[in-house]
Amino acid sequence: MIAKPSIAFNDFAGTAKDVTARNVQGRNILSVRAYQSKVCTPAQATTRNQLSRISREYKQLSDSQMQAWEVLASHMKAASSIGNPAEMTAHNAFVRINSNRLLVGKSILRDAPSHISNVPGVVYDEIWVTPSDLIIKGIVHQNDPLKLVIKMSVGMSAGVSSGWSKTVIVSPGIEDDWGDANVRGRYLKVVGFAPAVGDKVFIEMYWLNTDTGFPGESAFASRICVTSEEAEAEGYVKRNKITMDDIKPDSHVSECDVDFSTGAPVISFDTVCLGHSNVASSEAYLEEELPADCVGTSMALARGMGEGNACFAAQSYIIWLRNSSWDGSSITFAHRGGYYVKPTEVFGPGILY
Amino acid sequence: MFNSTGNNFGAGSIQFKDYQASNYVVLNAKFSYDPTNAAYQAADVLEIYVPDLSIDRSAVAGVILTFQDRYVYSSYTWNNDGGTAIKSWIKDKNTICLEKFTNFDDKGEITIFIQALYPMLNQPGNPIKGTRTRINMTQETRYLYWSSDTFCVIFEHWVFLHMQFSSCSYSYRNQPWEAVMGDFPTDVNADVPFLGGSNQYNPSVNGFSLAHVENGVFTCQERMSGFDSTGYDPFIFAFLVRDGEEGNGDVD
Numbered sequence: 252m253i254a255k256p257s258i259a260f261n262d263f264a265g266t267a268k269d270v271t272a273r274n275v276q277g278r279n280i281l282s283v284r285a286y287q288s289k290v291c292t293p294a295q296a297t298t299r300n301q302l303s304r305i306s307r308e309y310k311q312l313s314d315s316q317m318q319a320w321e322v323l324a325s326h327m328k329a330a331s332s333i334g335n336p337a338e339m340t341a342h343n344a345f346v347r348i349n350s351n352r353l354l355v356g357k358s359i360l361r362d363a364p365s366h367i368s369n370v371p372g373v374v375y376d377e378i379w380v381t382p383s384d385l386i387i388k389g390i391v392h393q394n395d396p397l398k399l400v401i402k403m404s405v406g407m408s409a410g411v412s413s414g415w416s417k418t419v420i421v422s423p424g425i426e427d428d429w430g431d432a433n434v435r436g437r438y439l440k441v442v443g444f445a446p447a448v449g450d451k452v453f454i455e456m457y458w459l460n461t462d463t464g465f466p467g468e469s470a471f472a473s474r475i476c477v478t479s480e481e482a483e484a485e486g487y488v489k490r491n492k493i494t495m496d497d498i499k500p501d502s503h504v505s506e507c508d509v510d511f512s513t514g515a516p517v518i519s520f521d522t523v524c525l526g527h528s529n530v531a532s533s534e535a536y537l538e539e540e541l542p543a544d545c546v547g548t549s550m551a552l553a554r555g556m557g558e559g560n561a562c563f564a565a566q567s568y569i570i571w572l573r574n575s576s577w578d579g580s581s582i583t584f585a586h587r588g589g590y591y592v593k594p595t596e597v598f599g600p601g602i603l604y
Numbered sequence: 605m606f607n608s609t610g611n612n613f614g615a616g617s618i619q620f621k622d623y624q625a626s627n628y629v630v631l632n633a634k635f636s637y638d639p640t641n642a643a644y645q646a647a648d649v650l651e652i653y654v655p656d657l658s659i660d661r662s663a664v665a666g667v668i669l670t671f672q673d674r675y676v677y678s679s680y681t682w683n684n685d686g687g688t689a690i691k692s693w694i695k696d697k698n699t700i701c702l703e704k705f706t707n708f709d710d711k712g713e714i715t716i717f718i719q720a721l722y723p724m725l726n727q728p729g730n731p732i733k734g735t736r737t738r739i740n741m742t743q744e745t746r747y748l749y750w751s752s753d754t755f756c757v758i759f760e761h762w763v764f765l766h767m768q769f770s771s772c773s774y775s776y777r778n779q780p781w782e783a784v785m786g787d788f789p790t791d792v793n794a795d796v797p798f799l800g801g802s803n804q805y806n807p808s809v810n811g812f813s814l815a816h817v818e819n820g821v822f823t824c825q826e827r828m829s830g831f832d833s834t835g836y837d838p839f840i841f842a843f844l845v846r847d848g849e850e851g852n853g854d855v856d
Contacts, residue, residue: 392661394696400813429726491730510663514727517629517732520664544730550753550766552666552841554689563707563808565668565689565799567766569753575614587753587770588839589800589810596690599666600721600843602757602764604736 273604276338298350299305305349308359319363320345326366342423348464355398355424355461370397370467373456379487380452380474382445385454388487390427396462398424401434405442406450409475415451428511433557446476491542493535493582503533505594509582511545517600520551520570526582526593529584540574547572551601555592564590568597609698610653614641620718621762623846624658630762631700632845633718634795635646636839639709650702651695652827662694662722666841667702670812671711672804683828684710684805685762687797687812694722707808717797719842721762734759739767740786749838756788758847763789765817767840771802772832781824790820791847800838802830810836817844 269284287521312320327339327347337349347360369522376389380390402418421437445486446452452474458467471577475483493509524533549570555562566568566589584597608618614637618799621632637644644650670687671755691703700718708714720779751768772781794817801811812829831838 306606390730405642429724431726463805490726510725511730512726513628513663513723513724513731514729515625515721516721516732516757517628517721518731519723519725521664542730544733547733548736550764550841552689554666560807561810561836563688564810565687566767587751588766588837588841590802590836599664600723602734603731604734604756 276331279432288445301353302346302350305353305359306342306344308349308361309345310530311409312345312361312580314364316361317341323348323363323366326594344587351459351464351466352461354400354420355459357461357464358465364463364465368460368463368465370458370460370465372468373399373458373470375456376471377487378454378472378474379482380446380476381479381482382448382476383435383479384437384482384487384489385433385445385452387432387454388430389462390430392427392430393458394458395426397458397467398461399432400424400457400459400466401425401432401437402455403434403438403442404453405444406452407417409449409451411451411453414451415455415471415475418453418455423529424461436496448476448478450476452476492547493537497538499536499538502535503527504535504584507535509535511542513600515600518545518549518551518570518572518600518603520549520597520599522584522597523556524553524568524593524595524597526591526595531591533584535582537580537582539578541572543574544604546574547603549601549603550587551597553586553589553595553597556594556596557592561590561592564592566595567602568595570597570601606655608652608654611731612647613637613644615652618652618839620654621847623845626658628721628723629657629659629694630721630843630845631664631718632691632794632843636713636715638713639706641819648704650704652700652702653698654700656697657694659694659722659724660697660744661724663725664691665695665720665722666690667692667720668717668799669705669708670715670717670797671708671712672713682805683811683826684804685812685828686801686809687799688809690716692718692720692722702819708806717842719794719796719844721764721843724832729790734764737787739788742786743783747824748781758789762843762845763792764838765792765796765840765842767798767822769798769832769838777832778826780826781822783822784812785817785820787821788820789815789846791819792844793847794838794842794844796842798824798827798838798840800831800836802833803828804830811838813838816839 272358324339324344331383359401370430374391380428380490401422403421404417421441454472455469457469491511495507503525506523510519553566553568565589569585571583619637625628629703666689669690673684675682695701705706749770751770754767757764768807797816798813803811813827815824
């Protein structure tokens, strides 16, 4: 039998079985040893490995580097659920900053960044959650090195009032796409299934300075999943663009971003054409019809991405955008000027006529 | 028309012809830089600093990078000038960015042709449709032949031009070329890169020849050596600002 003293109320420090007590600046802190569940997704395994890797890296720092991290830690506050925030150690600060940096694919920072950080909060217009759309609209853009981190929960009962502790990172650090952050694909990859109509989804968002690893203030929100029709009735306007999610698998493009939302006499292309059947063209077969005013012909610039002869050749492509009652809707990228190369990247504005 | 206020690759002042609307800009400029310049070598992205533009960022557009590469054999000069498309975008109201494409840095001076439309995205409304106008290329003695994809789309302040070469009568292949561009606006004056032709010494890209459009007349003084090779169809792709119609304005 283990004698369990009232360690929370005495000036006591030590470990009894899995419980550790320590006194930090007059506060008694009890912690229970954490064990790995051993069951984890590949993403969780990567994260766990990263934390131990960062910890190991800390031990390799020079004395002056550790001192700099101590100075930084003295300016940082740890979270607390009982009032005053707890003090951070240099090691804590090192792990926090560098886990944020690794999250966005940056290397471990050995020299402590300045504690002066001016990361703005996330300003946005609306969040729309439907079974087919998960999108934050009207985000006020921030330039590099700020990236947006978005955490979301699975769909919960509409009666749950606080589910932010159940959120997981669905976007580790993205740039908004002209004010939009469409995270449905990322959400499905992480969570595995879309929310159902009536489910409540909790969302936390913040900008992360990917150079210093400092996050900004979080914006918290929750939305109940509604039908697409309900969302449209409430003012959701779907952006008019074609991506890989909108084309059929037998298409001849490996990347596709055809954006009609220019309000100008051009369409914006960013598409990789693979070619097929010894024909100097590639088709993207669409799941849905094109809007009538986007049907027409376009002409855009391209550059080869191939190997060997003329691998970087500039080319011009004529692009037919059509709805056909016979074989459906499609976008055909047909080679015109320059040497034909497979694959080729068709990019930039294409005049529409 | 405006001048750049600086750049990070040692190119000196760059003069732009411009048409600026609230949701896109059309910019025309031609300038050169020396790839051995220390500033160029230190840059990851080439940046041109400009006075306030009407838009504060843009989607990617394409501009043309060209270089000269000539070999002299006794009395004959083998012209292997080449070029390709590189990416360009507006980063903020005062910065135009160019992809740093280093493959031809050993060729000496690089010349860039910006003849691009830079659009914004997520704007209200779908694209506005223009009208295709076939360019009727005429000559007193016809020796130049053009593909049916030689056309323009004319707007009040600028014009989109696509020309595609088909063939030339044998006796004129080394002569200076000139042709009247019927139905093309006469208020466009620009050097335009003519990309195409097999490039024997620089096989990763097409050849480059320089053409000129002025007062509705197309001219091309000389072509690179593999210009009329089969399958390398020379073409011109340009968004060109019309003279006297520059400056700020509304969407056409």
